[in-house]
Amino acid sequence: MTSTPLTESELEAWGERLGRILDPPAFVCLRGPLGAGKSVLARAIARGAGVDAEMPSPTFNLVFRYAGAGGKRVVHLDLYRIDDVEEVWELGWEELGAPGEVVLVEWPERAEPLLPPDRYEIALSDAGGDRRAVSLRELGDVAALAEAAGVQGG
Ligand SMILES: Nc1ncnc2c1ncn2[C@@H]1O[C@H](COP(=O)(O)OP(=O)(O)O)[C@@H](O)[C@H]1O
Numbered sequence: 001m002t003s004t005p006l007t008e009s010e011l012e013a014w015g016e017r018l019g020r021i022l023d024p025p026a027f028v029c030l031r032g033p034l035g036a037g038k039s040v041l042a043r044a045i046a047r048g049a050g051v052d053a054e055m056p057s058p059t060f061n062l063v064f065r066y067a068g069a070g071g072k073r074v075v076h077l078d079l080y081r082i083d084d085v086e087e088v089w090e091l092g093w094e095e096l097g098a099p100g101e102v103v104l105v106e107w108p109e110r111a112e113p114l115l116p117p118d119r120y121e122i123a124l125s126d127a128g129g130d131r132r133a134v135s136l137r138e139l140g141d142v143a144a145l146a147e148a149a150g151v152q153g154g
């Protein structure tokens with residue numbers, strides 16, 4: 001579904017809610033152009049999952065791992081700098097989605113053929129006036145997030 005365009009604080013509130021109800025293991029793709037708000041949303045989802053740490057942008061390191069609430073772990077990846085899909089193996093790609101893990105991937109396009117079939121797809125786009133249109137799709141066998149999707153309004 002696609003939402004009414006959200007302000008930054010609305011997007012953060014939605015992401016935090018999503019992070020609270022996401023039941024790991026969960027794999028979440030965050031799509032949208034540079035500056036769309038993928039990192040803003042990833043940090044909000046992580047906060048919702050109980051991460052209580054500074055979350056730098058992973059642009060240079062590509063992968064950050066955080067401890068969340070109740071044994072949850074959050075892995076935040078930014079694949080922007082991946083030139084060849086095979087490079088993701090060096091990032092520990094094979095182990096992603098272990099029990100308890102919430103995996104948040106910016107620029108999943110870089111690893112398109114290796115994305116798991118069961119995943120969430122979130123797309124962000126500029127809707128003008130500092131608002132972002134947000135869409136959420138569930139692919140394969142994942143829990144429905146209707147409750148969180150409802151927060152998007154519409
Ligand atoms: N409605 C909005 N939602 C998310 N970010 C917004 C919004 N309006 C303005 N911004 C700004 O856009 C930028 C998004 O940056 P970032 O999350 O790093 O983008 P990306 O990771 O997609 O490249 C931030 O500077 C943020 O303050």
Ligand SMILES: [Mg+2]
Nearest residue numbers: 038039078106
């Ligand atoms: Mg980013």
